[in-house]
Amino acid sequence: MTPPTPLHLSLAGQAVDVLREQVLTGEIPPGSRVNEVEVAQKLGISRGPLREAIRHLASEGLLTLVPHRGAFVPDASPEDVRALFELRTALECAAAELAASRRTDVDLVRLQEVCAESRRNYKAGQPFPYRLDLAFHRTLLDAARSPYISEQVQLVQQRVVLLRSALADDPPHQHASMDDHDELVRAIADGDAAKASEVMRRHLSRVCAQMLTSLTH
Amino acid sequence: MTPPTPLHLSLAGQAVDVLREQVLTGEIPPGSRVNEVEVAQKLGISRGPLREAIRHLASEGLLTLVPHRGAFVPDASPEDVRALFELRTALECAAAELAASRRTDVDLVRLQEVCAESRRNYKAGQPFPYRLDLAFHRTLLDAARSPYISEQVQLVQQRVVLLRSALADDPPHQHASMDDHDELVRAIADGDAAKASEVMRRHLSRVCAQMLTSLTH
DNA sequence: AACGTGTCAACTGTCGACAGTTGGCAGTTT
DNA sequence: AAACTGCCAACTGTCGACAGTTGACACGTT
Numbered sequence: 001m002t003p004p005t006p007l008h009l010s011l012a013g014q015a016v017d018v019l020r021e022q023v024l025t026g027e028i029p030p031g032s033r034v035n036e037v038e039v040a041q042k043l044g045i046s047r048g049p050l051r052e053a054i055r056h057l058a059s060e061g062l063l064t065l066v067p068h069r070g071a072f073v074p075d076a077s078p079e080d081v082r083a084l085f086e087l088r089t090a091l092e093c094a095a096a097e098l099a100a101s102r103r104t105d106v107d108l109v110r111l112q113e114v115c116a117e118s119r120r121n122y123k124a125g126q127p128f129p130y131r132l133d134l135a136f137h138r139t140l141l142d143a144a145r146s147p148y149i150s151e152q153v154q155l156v157q158q159r160v161v162l163l164r165s166a167l168a169d170d171p172p173h174q175h176a177s178m179d180d181h182d183e184l185v186r187a188i189a190d191g192d193a194a195k196a197s198e199v200m201r202r203h204l205s206r207v208c209a210q211m212l213t214s215l216t217h
Numbered sequence: 218m219t220p221p222t223p224l225h226l227s228l229a230g231q232a233v234d235v236l237r238e239q240v241l242t243g244e245i246p247p248g249s250r251v252n253e254v255e256v257a258q259k260l261g262i263s264r265g266p267l268r269e270a271i272r273h274l275a276s277e278g279l280l281t282l283v284p285h286r287g288a289f290v291p292d293a294s295p296e297d298v299r300a301l302f303e304l305r306t307a308l309e310c311a312a313a314e315l316a317a318s319r320r321t322d323v324d325l326v327r328l329q330e331v332c333a334e335s336r337r338n339y340k341a342g343q344p345f346p347y348r349l350d351l352a353f354h355r356t357l358l359d360a361a362r363s364p365y366i367s368e369q370v371q372l373v374q375q376r377v378v379l380l381r382s383a384l385a386d387d388p389p390h391q392h393a394s395m396d397d398h399d400e401l402v403r404a405i406a407d408g409d410a411a412k413a414s415e416v417m418r419r420h421l422s423r424v425c426a427q428m429l430t431s432l433t434h
Numbered sequence: 435a436a437c438g439t440g441t442c443a444a445c446t447g448t449c450g451a452c453a454g455t456t457g458g459c460a461g462t463t464t
Numbered sequence: 465a466a467a468c469t470g471c472c473a474a475c476t477g478t479c480g481a482c483a484g485t486t487g488a489c490a491c492g493t494t
Binding site: 010011048 | 477479
């Protein structure tokens with residue numbers, strides 16, 4: 001049975017997890033407002049912890065606060081997407097460089113395994129799931145061994161997820177992404193930091209362009 | 218003529234400003250704990266808004282939260298400094314590249330003015346104030362015109378300020394920094410993104426090394 | 435009909451109080 | 465003396481209620 005009070009995670013922490021999920025999945029659609037009393041009742045907690053959770057998500061960029069008006073799920077303009085990808089590119093190119101110069105054999109195996117799984121899924125007729133794309137970028141981050149960069153990339157990727165509309169189902173794009181990933185792994189395997197950075201930049205440039213086109217349709 | 222935002226900032230917002238100042242100036246020393254009731258009384262507010270302020274500063278990296286124990290001002294290990302500068306380097310090198318490719322004549326004038334003021338101060342026997350260093354990096358950020366990158370750099374610089382111990386008063390270092398800044402401005406003026414990035418990387422590498430030595434003494 | 439004004443419900447901002455947890459201290463045991 | 469045990473004060477986590485602000489609607493005016 002559940003103890004009178006949750007022992008492991010604070011109510012605010014739980015609320016953060018639940019709300020983040022609802023925002024990222026679109027269950028709370030972009031542009032909509034988060035009503036404090038309503039959501040607090042729905043989660044079975046009071047407004048105090050919920051407010052802290054809302055502030056936390058706002059600091060992650062998943063909500064925007066308007067004084068005396070509340071919290072809103074941001075909907076992105078093309079300009080936002082471009083600016084956000086400039087940040088993502090800066091971070092992930094650096095991560096690719098660091099990964100190329102620091103990677104161990106274990107890192108390489110992991111990266112190759114993720115790429116191989118993507119290929120298997122693709123050849124089996126299944127679409128390249130976004131899950132595997134995230135897994136690849138995360139594995140690369142681990143290989144970079146730069147905790148602050150990793151932390152920031154995760155936050156940026158969350159915001160990208162918030163924006164991605166119909167990115168998932170474009171086969172040519174998926175194929176190109178997998179090729180990029182393979183090339184990236186080769187550069188990292190060679191310890192070629194400059195090339196790793198360049199391939200990452202090209203990859204993200206393509207992804208950004210893809211998002212922009214699928215955003216305007 | 219009242220702007221859409223009220224003249225009154227929320228108590229939580231005010232608390233954020235006061236606390237940030239106190240943390241950055243060392244008035245609340247690293248390693249110490251922030252007592253909620255005590256600080257709330259001192260600020261003349263209740264614990265609710267103060268808690269939100271504390272959470273906000275924690276999201277900026279100026280405080281670390283320990284469940285059921287409270288908020289602490291973090292004190293940095295050399296490893297932290299290195300990792301933090303990896304993040305700063307990634308962001309500011311990208312900003313330097315963007316600034317080189319996007320800078321206008323107005324941007325150039327502003328950058329040169331900051332450099333000139335630094336020289337004047339220095340030749341007048343005054344030390345190169347940290348204030349002017351911040352101003353230079355901020356002006357460069359404005360020239361990059363990438364809002365998300367700028368935002369993140371500001372946050373990282375705050376954390377660097379939190380760590381800087383006796384960085385200020387080393388004349389050789391100051392001189393080298395001013396030279397770096399001048400060279401950076403030249404690269405930006407030439408629109409040479411690759412060189413701007415490289416100079417920035419070297420500059421931050423030197424600053425990081427300086428901080429590490431002054432940290433262990 | 436369009437425009438300005440007064441009123442109001444809904445919601446956020448804030449507060450004081452209660453409940454649960456933590457680390458330390460005194461007392462006891464070996 | 466060292467280690468274990470039980471208690472306690474201090475603090476954080478949480479809650480319900482009050483106060484101030486906002487946006488909208490209805491009403492009256494031109």
